[in-house]
Amino acid sequence: MRNLPRNEFGFAICLLPNGNLVRGPVSHGTPTSVEIQLRCQQGARFVGLGHTHPGGVAYPSRQDIKSGLESKSEFLAIKSDNDIGFFPIRRG
Numbered sequence: 001m002r003n004l005p006r007n008e009f010g011f012a013i014c015l016l017p018n019g020n021l022v023r024g025p026v027s028h029g030t031p032t033s034v035e036i037q038l039r040c041q042q043g044a045r046f047v048g049l050g051h052t053h054p055g056g057v058a059y060p061s062r063q064d065i066k067s068g069l070e071s072k073s074e075f076l077a078i079k080s081d082n083d084i085g086f087f088p089i090r091r092g
Contacts, residue, residue, distance in 0.1 A: 004081055007031055010051030013077060014040035038071055050077040058085035
């Protein structure tokens with residue numbers, strides 16, 4: 001996906017019992033932030049945060065890392081206009 005929408009969007013990444021990953025509801029934000037709903041379908045558990053950085057880089061900001069820690073996310077997935085990055089959340 002090139003030329004992402006101007007405003008960030010994001011979603012919870014959820015793990016099904018069969019090992020497949022699915023997304024939760026999509027949240028839309030501003031050009032610099034998005035509040036992601038931490039909801040998964042029944043039977044799935046929350047494991048990660050996915051969101052976009054339109055016009056930016058596919059690398060987590062301080063706020064992204066803080067949100068990942070606060071939500072107990074296992075990883076962040078970030079999509080820029082030209083790249084995608086996956087980042088484990090390290091605690092301790």
